[in-house]
Amino acid sequence: MTLYTQADSNIRKTWFYVTGFLVFVIFFGWLVSYYFNSYAILWIAVIYSISASFIGYWYSDKIVMAMTKAEPIEKKDNPELFRLVENLCIAAGLPLPEIYILNEAQPNAFATGRDPKHSAIAITTGLLDKLERPELEGVIAHELSHVGNRDALLQTAVVVLTGVVVVVADLFIRFSIFGGGFGGRRSSRDEGNAGAIFLLISLFFAILAPLAASLIKLAISRKREFLADASGALLTRYPEGLARALEKISGDYSPMRVASNSTAHLFIASPFRGEKSQNWFGKLFMTHPPIEERVVALRGLKI
Numbered sequence: 001m002t003l004y005t006q007a008d009s010n011i012r013k014t015w016f017y018v019t020g021f022l023v024f025v026i027f028f029g030w031l032v033s034y035y036f037n038s039y040a041i042l043w044i045a046v047i048y049s050i051s052a053s054f055i056g057y058w059y060s061d062k063i064v065m066a067m068t069k070a071e072p073i074e075k076k077d078n079p080e081l082f083r084l085v086e087n088l089c090i091a092a093g094l095p096l097p098e099i100y101i102l103n104e105a106q107p108n109a110f111a112t113g114r115d116p117k118h119s120a121i122a123i124t125t126g127l128l129d130k131l132e133r134p135e136l137e138g139v140i141a142h143e144l145s146h147v148g149n150r151d152a153l154l155q156t157a158v159v160v161l162t163g164v165v166v167v168v169a170d171l172f173i174r175f176s177i178f179g180g181g182f183g184g185r186r187s188s189r190d191e192g193n194a195g196a197i198f199l200l201i202s203l204f205f206a207i208l209a210p211l212a213a214s215l216i217k218l219a220i221s222r223k224r225e226f227l228a229d230a231s232g233a234l235l236t237r238y239p240e241g242l243a244r245a246l247e248k249i250s251g252d253y254s255p256m257r258v259a260s261n262s263t264a265h266l267f268i269a270s271p272f273r274g275e276k277s278q279n280w281f282g283k284l285f286m287t288h289p290p291i292e293e294r295v296v297a298l299r300g301l302k303i
Helices: 003-038 040-058 060-068 080-093 123-131 133-148 151-178 194-236 239-250 280-284 290-299
Strands: 098-102 110-112 119-122
Touching: 003 040, 003 151, 003 194, 040 060, 040 151, 060 098, 060 110, 060 119, 080 098, 080 133, 080 194, 098 123, 110 133, 110 151, 119 123, 119 133, 133 151, 133 194, 133 239, 151 280, 151 290, 194 239, 194 290, 239 290
Parallel strands: 098 119
Antiparallel strands: 110 119
16 A cells, blocks of 8 residues: 555545535435425524624634643744654645644644634644654644645535534424424325335434534544554655554643643544544544554555
């Protein structure tokens, strides 16, 4: 396996998930609108989700940095770190992002921002203290790859779609239980058992839809981590550096005080120590691919 085939494979799988997600959302929207004979619920959900995600997208870097209590630094604060980031940005053809420091003992890092010109990376003090330079280069190259791959844009689109599904499912269940609706339910006009059967199917689908949407979102996030690993290895031309860094990060059990479910997927490795699973079902609910699989993939790359 070469780095290029690994990257191509992950890109194809990511867009396969995105396409499936779109089909899923469209079908669910049709199901709801058919049952209530109205598109109003769907439009309300779409407007609500897009509005919330619009704010999150345009101000994602500021919001995330405030949530994690990361502090911005200047070149005079850490010249060596700035030179390292500058060199990698030159190699990647990216503008220099804002650099933040998290006062956390756990070695970890993340990137955010709506595009390369409005991006930021955050690095914990534990990462600076515990990694050697080639390992630190691998981690930062990984985060810059998220910026270059426009992962923030993709994740925002996925968040919008997930939000639509969750809100529509909630509205559908409420209107199904309490009656009414924006346009009158079709099932109330239908004869026989067809309406009741359709209602049961719709309720079952509405209950499972948010779970399915979240699983698809997590699957896309995991594939983007593999892609950023491969892209970062291409940038440094030294996959072993990132592989060793991931091993050190996963082997450090220092707690992350500012970790939350809303920001966990941003980090290079889960900030919740102990998020491991050996079976396929458990892996579905992980925000990151298992470190062991990422290390094997990195060491199997040919550059």
